[in-house]
Structure formats: structure tokens, C-alpha cells
Amino acid sequence: MLDIKVLRENPDAARAGAIKKRLPDRAQAVDRALAIDAELRALTPKLDGMRGEQKNASKALGKLSAAEREPFLQKQKELKAEIGVLEEREKQLEADLKQQLSLVPNIPDEDVPEGKDDTENQETKRWGSVRDFGFTPKGHDEIAEAQGWLDTKRASDMAGSRNYFLFGDLALLHDAVLRFAVDLLVGRGFTAVDPPLLVRDAAMFGTGFFPGGEEQTYRAEKDELNLIGTAEVPVTSLHSGEMLAEDQLPKKYVARSMCFRREAGTYGKDQRGLYRVHQFQKVEQVIVDIADKARSIAHHHDIVKNAEDLLQACELPYRIVAVCGGDLGVPQAMKYDIETWMPSRGNYCETHSASRFYDYQARRLSLRYRPKDGGKVLFCHTLNNTVIASPRVLIPLLENHQQKDGTVRLPQVLRPYLGGREVLGRPIW
């Protein structure tokens, strides 16, 4: 959520931001919010005056005897009725304002490239070289099925498409890479978190997934809870409603959790293998810090670096793209995606997503801190990035490190998690 003051002072920036994100209907929310705000600003002083009058009269009444009160009571009742009508209007306007304001997207930063969708994201870095196999490489699903590591057929029969069973060494590799990611971040001062997976609407709203993301979310209607699509939701909401002290900041968390996504509207897309599935595990890094743009940007680079270091340790070629306006989500101010080379897809594909929000989420969550210098209470800045998401990362791991005979070479850093083994699987081909 943006500050209504920002909208008053610079509505053009908010409108232009929505346009840059290719969300023209959200740009209209700026004007609707301002219209409601104007009416509210006319109403509030009037109501305040009336309430003051009522309050003073009540106080005077309290000092009178029952008989003396009588003549004044009628007037008080009339005033009360008048106030009641206006208060109802005020309440309606406040609710409408919050609704419209929550539809206004965060303003994309200057370093967000113009563009309509993910085809116009801008590459900023490339690391590693695409391997020359010397044989025809197989897809991850082919390798995994041949090794007896993967069954999507039975999973789909039982649970619907985009589900999977992992078995044996692939199930262990899945756990190993997640565990490695947690250990890497804990070693860099992040606090490990195991968060709730079912959350109330307030957490979904606060992190900016609602309104808008309802179709993407599994909902437990009976309990009015939502299955999280990312640990960003519970972890960023962790200090919601709190007033932190500046010396408690920054808060750095690394959460490993299950993630659930309906993937509605993606029929036919990425249907095979482990790329797009309904449930997966993700290790997510979340930072909450003071309201300082330069520090947010520095954190942003740091969390991208953490993910890069993990990919480099796993010997996986990747590139970084600056996500363009049209591909940017509603709450983000700027986002880098990291795309890892997947031989079967012949392309770099998204495995990580690093976002900075400034105070957009914090305002929705009421996540504030008291500055050391005793100044005004401020909203925090928040950021997050994937460290690893699996089984998606198993695609590049299997495909880039496959050998001619169908076995898979393990990167050095993962070996301790798999009993010191250097190779997984048995020769097939």
C-alpha cells in the first residue's frame, strides 16, 4: 500500500507506475482513492467539531441532577442522530479508501526496464558456460523415470496433474539441496524459520497477494485459511502489528517450507516433468530493515548474491534478468529473476525471484519501528528472495550433471548430504 500523501502530492507517479506495470485499471484506482480522500477530508473536520460539542455537553450533563438534565437530553439525542448518519458515511468512505488504495500498485523503481511481459526482461549478468555434452543429453524426467526416482503417472491418477512422487536418491537429493541452502544462509547470519503453512487472509493481504492472487491460492474454506504459495507470506507477516526498536533491525530470516500453488490458467503450459507443480519446497530469505532506500538496494544485491553463490556452488550456469514493468507484480518496486540453464528446455528458466518492496508491504502489515534518534515512527522496508526451490532445481541438477550412461555427478557441496557419494544412480544406457 502506498501512503495516501504520496498519491496527493504526486498522483502522476502512481498512475505512471500502474501503466508501467501494464495495469491500466489499477491506475484508475489512484483517482478513485483521491476522490474518496477529498470527500473524507471535507467530512472529518465537520464530524470532529460535532463530536467535540457532544462530548462537552455530555460532560456538563453529568454534573447535573436527573431533573435538571431533562431539557438538555432531547437536544443531545438529536445531535447523536446527526452524528450517527455522518459516522456511517465516514466509515463507508474509510473502507472504500482502503480498498482503492490497496489496489494501487507499488511504484516501479527507476531501474525497472520498460516492457510488456517476460520476453522484455533485461539480462544483467550471465555466469558459467553451457556444457558441451558430447552425447545427446536426456531430459530430467527421462533420467529420473529410468532410475526409478520419479512417478508422475500414479501421482496424477491419485492427486491430479502437476503432482509427483520422488523416490530414493532423488528424494534424498531434493532434501540435500534444500538443507544445503538453509545451512548456507544460516552461516551468513540468517535465522532459520519453520513457519505456518495455513494463514489468515490478513497475511495474504498484507504481503500483497490479496486482492488479486485468490485464484492462485488453495483455500481451506471451512477454517477460512489459505495455504501459502511462499514462506514470504508468514515470515514477512511475522512482526505484523508490532513496533520494533531500530536496534532489533535488520531482521534476517531463512525459511524452509512447503509451497502450494493452484496454477490456474496454465493448462497445457509446462505440463511435463517437475517444472510447474502444485506443491514444492522452497527456502526463502526475508529481510526486514529500516526505511532507507540505499540500504534496501544493498540488501537486494546481497540476497541475489546469496542465491548466486548457491548456484555457483552447485555448478549450474545461470543468468540474472531485471524484470520489466509488465512482468512485475503489484507489490514489488523492483525485481531480479535468476534463471538457470535447463538443457531439455534449451533455455535459461526462472528458478529464483528477488524482490524489494520498500514500505509497501510494511504499510499493509502495519510493520513499524521507532528510529534510534527519537524521530517519527516509520514503516519498515521488506525484501525477499528464493534461495532454492525444489523439485524445480532438480531439473538443472539432473540435466546439467548427467553422464552418458544415465548416472548423475554430484557437485562437491552436496556430497556431505548424501553420504559422501560422488555419483547418483546406476548405469542405464
Next chain:
RNA sequence: GGAGAGGUGGCAGAGUGGCCUAUUGCAUCACCUUGCUAAGGUGAAGUACCGGCAACGGUACCGGGGGUUCGAAUCCCCCCCUCUCCGCCA
């Protein structure tokens, strides 16, 4: 699932219809005192919105929402959360 007790400012904790403009303590900030330390004294200070260049003034806020009343932290209803006991259970 059943029964009971609670939720008050950054924290602790008083407050059972008008003297609440929320007592007090801790922590915070400023100044003073005691040769250091420990401690003591005086004062300032909640959050949001509105008006004002400002000092300041007004209104709202006592877990959330609704109600009763001229007037609600206080009484009533619904919801959320915490604690205790019972039941069930990995």
C-alpha cells in the same frame, strides 16, 4: 470439543458508567546532584488523522467488530488470541 480466567501505551500493570484529558512503575530523552560506579532529583515523552509556518488546538484509538446510553476501557452480543483444567489425539 467442554469449562473457567484474561487481552489496557515500547514493556509491566491499575482502573466496574461522568472526578479518564488512562494512575503508577520500568525502559527512553533532556537537565541537575552525588569526586568514578551504583543510585537519586526535576522535567519531557503514546499512535493515527485534521487544521496551523510554528508553538499549539481538535478528533479518534484500551485485542477486532457491532450494540445499549446524553455519556463506555468499564455494561451486552459476535469474532480473534493467550493461559488453566477436562476430553480426544500424532
